[in-house]
Amino acid sequence: MKPMKRLLVVLLMLATAAAPALAASAATSIQFDVPSIVILYYHGTINFDISEAALASALAGGTEVDEGTLTLNGLSGSGNLTATPFNNPAALTASVDNFWAVRSISRVAEQTQVSVSLSTSTLSNGAGGTITINNPLTDLNGVAPTGSSVSFGATGLSTFASGDLAVNVDMSGVNNAGLYAGGSIVITAVNL
Numbered sequence: 085m086k087p088m089k090r091l092l093v094v095l096l097m098l099a100t101a102a103a104p105a106l107a108a109s110a111a112t113s114i115q116f117d118v119p120s121i122v123i124l125y126y127h128g129t130i131n132f133d134i135s136e137a138a139l140a141s142a143l144a145g146g147t148e149v150d151e152g153t154l155t156l157n158g159l160s161g162s163g164n165l166t167a168t169p170f171n172n173p174a175a176l177t178a179s180v181d182n183f184w185a186v187r188s189i190s191r192v193a194e195q196t197q198v199s200v201s202l203s204t205s206t207l208s209n210g211a212g213g214t215i216t217i218n219n220p221l222t223d224l225n226g227v228a229p230t231g232s233s234v235s236f237g238a239t240g241l242s243t244f245a246s247g248d249l250a251v252n253v254d255m256s257g258v259n260n261a262g263l264y265a266g267g268s269i270v271i272t273a274v275n276l
Contacts, residue, residue, distance in 0.1 A: 118189060122196060124273040125185040125244075132178055143171050173255040179229070183222065183249035183271075190238040190275040197276050198222065198247060199233035203268035214257035215264045221250045238275070 188196040200220040207215040221229035224236055229250040239245050251269070258264070 120190045120194060120275045121188065122190075122273045122275055123187040124198075124271065125187075126183070126271050130180060142176055143173060173258070176253040176255060177250055178217070178253045179248060179250045181226075181248050182246050184273070185244045185246040186239065186273050187241055187244045188238045188273070188275060189240060194238070194275045195235045196238055196245070196273065197233055197235045198224075198245075198271065198273045200249060201232060201270050201272070203270045204266055207264040207267040209258075209260065209262050209264045211260055211262075213259035213262075213264065215267070216254040216257065217251045217267050217269075218254070219252045220269055222247045235276070 183200075184198060186196060186198055190196060200222045202218065202220060205217050207217070221231060222234055223229040224234040224247050225245060226248065229248055234247060236245055249269070
């Protein structure tokens with residue numbers, strides 16, 4: 085091969101050859117410091133819209149209570165109505181399924197605790213009538229409410245725990261139909 089061609093081939097080879105790369109690589113460690121957190125889901129207001137049939141059933145077993153057969157001696161006498169069965173209006177129970185729900189993550193030794201308590205126990209209607217609520221109870225995931233608080237391990241962020249509410253209701257101060265308002269129940273969720 086002629087020297088000029090040879091020089092051209094060498095120059096062409098040098099031009100097309102990759103230059104040595106000047107590069108470096110390293111691995112970077114990634115970390116997330118995740119805090120302990122509780123997310124509480126609840127209803128800001130709960131209205132118990134009681135139907136006539138439901139109230140009559142709770143108090144007397146229904147809107148029409150058969151007191152049995154009345155037999156009178158003669159053409160007149162007393163009906164002697166006893167108004168039974170009649171449940172005590174001071175000893176009723178109101179309940180709410182799925183009253184609260186919680187998603188939580190906590191430190192290894194912590195538990196999540198949800199508790200219910202009364203902030204305001206008297207509801208009034210503005211005309212002197214009252215309803216009193218007391219003894220709020222809650223449960224965990226549909227078990228019958230038995231205490232004012234429940235504790236459980238962290239749920240994680242993909243699942244949740246939920247609980248119901250039961251509260252004693254005293255309607256002996258009800259004097260007329262209408263809205264009775266002003267009661268308040270506090271729900272507290274915390275990692276301990």
